[in-house]
Structures are given as structure tokens and as C-alpha cells.
Amino acid sequence: MDLALEGKTALVTGGSRGIGRAIALALARQGMNVALAARDEAALRSVAAEARAAGAGAHVHACDLREAAEPARFVAAAAQAFGRIDLVVANAGATKRGDFFALGDEDFADGFALKYFAHVRLVRAAWPHLVRGGGSVVHIGGIGGKTPGAEFTVGGSVNAAVTAFAKAMAERGIHDGVRVCVVNPGSIATDRLRTRIQALAAAEGLDEAAAAGAMARRLGIARFGTPEEVAAVVLFLASAPAAYVQGAVLDVDGGATRTI
Numbered sequence: 001m002d003l004a005l006e007g008k009t010a011l012v013t014g015g016s017r018g019i020g021r022a023i024a025l026a027l028a029r030q031g032m033n034v035a036l037a038a039r040d041e042a043a044l045r046s047v048a049a050e051a052r053a054a055g056a057g058a059h060v061h062a063c064d065l066r067e068a069a070e071p072a073r074f075v076a077a078a079a080q081a082f083g084r085i086d087l088v089v090a091n092a093g094a095t096k097r098g099d100f101f102a103l104g105d106e107d108f109a110d111g112f113a114l115k116y117f118a119h120v121r122l123v124r125a126a127w128p129h130l131v132r133g134g135g136s137v138v139h140i141g142g143i144g145g146k147t148p149g150a151e152f153t154v155g156g157s158v159n160a161a162v163t164a165f166a167k168a169m170a171e172r173g174i175h176d177g178v179r180v181c182v183v184n185p186g187s188i189a190t191d192r193l194r195t196r197i198q199a200l201a202a203a204e205g206l207d208e209a210a211a212a213g214a215m216a217r218r219l220g221i222a223r224f225g226t227p228e229e230v231a232a233v234v235l236f237l238a239s240a241p242a243a244y245v246q247g248a249v250l251d252v253d254g255g256a257t258r259t260i
Contacts, residue, residue, distance in 0.1 A: 004240035006031030008133075009057075009082040011074065011126065013065060013119070014092030016043035018190035019140060022227030023089055023234050028056035030235065035059040035078035035085075037070075038092065057082060065092055066113040071121035075129070085129035087238045090119035090162075091140040094192065095155035103154060111154040116161050123169060127178065136179040138237050139166045140230070141249075143184045143257050159184070163249055170247030179246050181237050186253025187216070188225045221254035 010027045014020035015036035024034045028051035036044050036051075041062035048058035059081040063070040079085055093115025096107045123137055130137065144152045145159025163182050170180040187193055194208075201211035216223060230252050236242050237250075251257045 001241060003030055003235065003238075005235075005238060007033075008086035008135075009033040009035065009078065009084050010087040010089060010238070011035045011037070011078050011085060011122070012089045012091060013037045013074075013122065014140075015047055016040045017047075018192070019185060019188060019227045019230050020089070020091040021047050022231040023091060023140075025050055025054065026228070026231035026235050027087070027089075027238070028052075028054045028058070031056060032087070033057035033059070033082045035061060035074070035081065037061045037063060037065060037074045039064055065118035065122070066110075068121065071118055072125040075122065075125040079129060084133055085126050086133045086135040088122060088126050088130065088135075088137045089140065089234060089238075090122060090137065092118065093140075093158070095152075095158055097151050097155065097196075100150065100153045108154050108157070111158045112161070115158045116165070119162070120165060127176070130178045131176045134177045136181070136238055137166070137169065137173075138234050139163075139180070139182045140234075141166075141182050141184045143186050143251055143253050145184065146249075146251070147257055147259060166249075167247055174246065179237075179242070181245060181247065182249045183230060183233050183237070184249060184251045184253065184257070185230050186225060186251065186256045187219055187221065188227055188230060188252075190227060193224060219256050220258075221256050223254065225252060225254055 012024045015024045016038035044060040051058040061074045095111035141159040141162045144156040148156025166182045173180045
């Protein structure tokens with residue numbers, strides 16, 4: 001299947017590790033140039049080297065996207081490096097878990113600053129480029145935005161806002177020729193998930209393997225997903241075969257979300 005991505009350019013936030021890294025490398029293997037943003041420059045350069053080894057161009061933009069001017073700077077740097085922008089993957093963002101009454105305003109503000117407001121600014125800055133090339137945006141949200149939990153009040157709220165923003169921009173995109181969709185990962189085997197497994201292991205006196213199994217059973221899934229499985233869905237949404245997919249919200253969660 002021809003995905004029609006070769007020679008195009010993708011912006012990937014949070015591209016230094018985990019899901020973002022897997023997405024960037026999947027796009028690079030399809031011949032897309034990748035512009036990568038995150039705070040860890042060394043990790044970004046490592047991913048960029050892998051992308052170049054796959055035959056793609058790569059640009060590194062180490063920054064804190066919570067700073068209001070950085071998303072536009074990232075867009076400008078990517079456009080200067082590659083001359084075009086065809087895809088924005090809004091992936092960066094981690095939110096704090098815990099008892100709502102132990103979380104402060106600063107925890108909510110920090111969660112929204114990176115995963116929501118930074119990507120609102122990024123989409124605003126990249127939109128004219130996407131219009132010119134008939135490009136697309138893929139937001140990486142999370143299933144907590146559809147099925148929030150008591151320990152995930154920050155993340156659930158942020159992910160719901162991400163979905164609402166994406167749906168609104170998908171309507172605008174119908175007129176402007178830009179596709180906008182959302183991918184909601186469930187429990188994906190990243191460093192963040194391993195931290196949660198280790199916490200469960202410590203709390204219940206289990207080894208990590210037993211804790212991982214216990215967590216999966218409590219979530220009602222057969223196993224945890226991989227970053228590459230999320231990347232495969234993003235790859236499809238960015239591609240020519242997905243040309244009629246607009247405003248879609250796709251759960252990649254092993255069946256954890258049972259609501260409609």
C-alpha cells in the first residue's frame with residue numbers, strides 16, 4: 001500500500017522517547033522528514049540519528065513547549081529546514097496522577113500548559129503550512145479523556161479538552177483542506193507505565209512481572225500495548241488511504257474502553 005508520505009515533513013512533539021519516538025521513526029521509515037521537539041536534546045539527537053539512518057531528514061528543536069513562544073519557533077525552524085510542513089503530531093505531555101484533594105492548581109495548570117495550550121499554539125502556527133499542502137494533524141490524547149478515573153482528574157480533563165479542540169479544528173479543516181484526528185492510547189509499555197508498575201509492586205510486595213500482570217487484569221486487558229502499535233495508527237491517519245477520515249477519535253487500548 002502506497003502511503004504517499006515520502007518527501008513530506010512531520011512535526012512530532014515529545015519525540016525523544018516512548019510513543020513520540022516510535023511515531024517519529026515509523027514516519028521516517030516511510031520517507032518523511034521529521035522535526036522533533038522535546039526538552040532532552042541528547043535523546044532527541046539519538047532519535048534524529050536513527051531517522052537519518054532510515055534515509056529521512058531530521059531536525060532537532062530542544063525546548064520547553066510550555067513557553068508561549070516556543071511552538072511558533074519550532075514551526076518556523078522546521079519550515080526553514082525542510083521547506084514544508086505536512087503533518088503535526090501533537091504528542092508531548094504528561095499529567096500528574098493522584099488524589100484530587102492532594103493536587104493543587106499548579107498541577108492542573110502544568111498539565112494543560114504542555115498537552116493542551118502548547119499544542120493549540122502549535123496548530124495555530126502550523127495551520128497555514130498545512131493548508132498549503134493539504135496536510136493533517138494527529139493529537140495523541142488518552143482514554144482517560146473518555147473514561148476518567150478518580151486518580152486521573154488532571155489527565156482526564158486535559159485529554160477531554162484535547163479531543164474537543166481536535167473536533168472543533170476538524171470542522172475548520174473541512175473548509176481548509178486539513179484533516180484532524182485523535183488517537184487515544186491506553187496502557188502502553190513506556191517508562192511512565194513502568195513507574196506505575198514499580199509503585200504497585202512496592203505497595204503490594206510483588207515483583208515487577210507479577211505487578212504488571214495484576215495491573216493488566218485490573219484494567220481488563222490481555223496485555224499492555226507497545227509504542228509501535230500506536231505509531232502504526234498514526235501512520236495510517238497521516239497517509240493517503242485515510243483521506244476520508246476526518247475528526248475521528250481512535251482508541252488504541254486493547255479493549256479497555258467499553259463505552260461508546
